[in-house]
Amino acid sequence: MTERNDADLGDRFHALRREDAATAPRFDATLAAARARAAAPARRRARWLAVATVLVAGVALVLLVMRPDRRGRTIGLASVRWNGPTDFLLVLPGDELLRTVPNVGRMRPSILPGLPGAGFTTTDSDRRTP
Amino acid sequence: MSPEALELELARLHPAAFGWAIACCPGDRAAAEDALQASYLKILDGRARFAGRASFRTWLFAVVRNTAAELRRRAAWRRLLPLAALGDAPDGRPDAATVLARADGTRRLVAALATLPRRQREVLHLVFYQDLTITEAADVAGVSLGTARTHYERGKAALRKLLKEDRQ
Numbered sequence: 001m002t003e004r005n006d007a008d009l010g011d012r013f014h015a016l017r018r019e020d021a022a023t024a025p026r027f028d029a030t031l032a033a034a035r036a037r038a039a040a041p042a043r044r045r046a047r048w049l050a051v052a053t054v055l056v057a058g059v060a061l062v063l064l065v066m067r068p069d070r071r072g073r074t075i076g077l078a079s080v081r082w083n084g085p086t087d088f089l090l091v092l093p094g095d096e097l098l099r100t101v102p103n104v105g106r107m108r109p110s111i112l113p114g115l116p117g118a119g120f121t122t123t124d125s126d127r128r129t130p
Numbered sequence: 131m132s133p134e135a136l137e138l139e140l141a142r143l144h145p146a147a148f149g150w151a152i153a154c155c156p157g158d159r160a161a162a163e164d165a166l167q168a169s170y171l172k173i174l175d176g177r178a179r180f181a182g183r184a185s186f187r188t189w190l191f192a193v194v195r196n197t198a199a200e201l202r203r204r205a206a207w208r209r210l211l212p213l214a215a216l217g218d219a220p221d222g223r224p225d226a227a228t229v230l231a232r233a234d235g236t237r238r239l240v241a242a243l244a245t246l247p248r249r250q251r252e253v254l255h256l257v258f259y260q261d262l263t264i265t266e267a268a269d270v271a272g273v274s275l276g277t278a279r280t281h282y283e284r285g286k287a288a289l290r291k292l293l294k295e296d297r298q
Contacts, residue, residue, distance in 0.1 A: 009289065013258035016236045020149040025163060027144040031137070034167040034174070 131180055139186050140170060146260055150191050153255040154198035156244050161205075165198035172197065184269050191256070191270040242292035250285030253278050 092098070131139075140147070148166060155161035169190075172178040178193045180186060243251050249271060256267035268278035 006286070009254075009286065010258050012235060012239045012293075013255070015233070016239055017149055017259050019233065019236055020152060021145040023159075024145050024148040027141045030144065030148075030163065030166055031140075031170055033163075034170040037167055037171055038175070 133174065136173060136180075140173065140190070143187055143190055146187070147190055147194055149259060150255070151194050151198060153252065153259070154195050155202070156240075156251070161198070161201065165194060165201055168201065169194045169197040185266070187260075188262070188266050188269050191260070192272065195252070195270060195272075238293065238296050242289055242296065245292060246285055246288055247281075249273070249277075249281045250288065253281040254285045254289060257282060 147169075148162065151162035151166045151169075152159065155165055169178070172193060173180075173190075180189050183189075184192075243254070246254070252271050253264070253267050256262045256270055257264060262270070264278050264282055265275055267282070268275045271278060271281075273281070
């Protein structure tokens with residue numbers, strides 16, 4: 001059964017081979033066309049080179065157009081704030097005292113919370129009502 | 131091998147090589163002719179050299195197969211890039227003239243073969259059309275003997291089934 005089927009397939013392929021052989025181009029024509037192809041690569045290479053050049057030029061142009069202009073740009077120094085890694089060393093306990101002017105005759109309970117009477121001392125300004 | 135002897139061998143095997151080229155470029159006669167011309171050029175230029183490790187026919191078929199694959203890849207790149215206008219980029223489909231020129235039985239066979247995986251199709255063609263042994267078919271297809279045998283058996287079963295379905 002299998003051999004008969006194989007023979008059947010073989011017959012079909014042989015029919016295909018006969019058809020192909022009948023329509024095959026002649027050998028010398030194929031060889032002549034092959035030799036003519038040999039002359040073509042220089043032209044084809046030049047064409048590819050031209051295409052590659054155009055592509056590279058296009059990409060370069062797009063990059064030039066889309067690149068931000070660095071020459072006209074200025075940096076706003078007022079908006080720049082740099083925090084050094086050792087900035088925390090400059091923070092002192094109670095440095096608020098160094099930045100404010102003490103008010104003579106007035107005691108601020110928030111600064112000296114441990115003193116006796118803190119929070120009860122009043123100044124004239126504390127007595128004011130809105 | 132001298133150039134004259136090469137040409138004589140190529141002329142002797144030309145019809146078989148053309149049939150194989152058509153099998154490598156399924157149904158596309160123009161692509162097959164291109165592949166054959168490029169293969170002959172490679173051989174006559176000395177870019178493909180016959181080392182005598184296999185028979186000349188097996189070696190020629192391997193050159194045609196590799197050249198057809200190269201051309202197919204190149205055509206795929208051309209289709210991918212918008213460069214089709216620069217040259218002919220075959221789309222790998224069978225051309226209508228070739229299909230119409232075939233008799234009914236062979237047209238059915240070609241249609242059934244076209245649905246098989248490439249390796250199976252190649253091995254079946256080499257064995258049934260070119261009358262090569264499975265070992266020689268394995269050499270041409272660049273696969274091991276075991277792999278070629280598997281492709282042969284599976285391909286044959288699938289082809290029989292397809293032809294039977296087509297008959298019903």
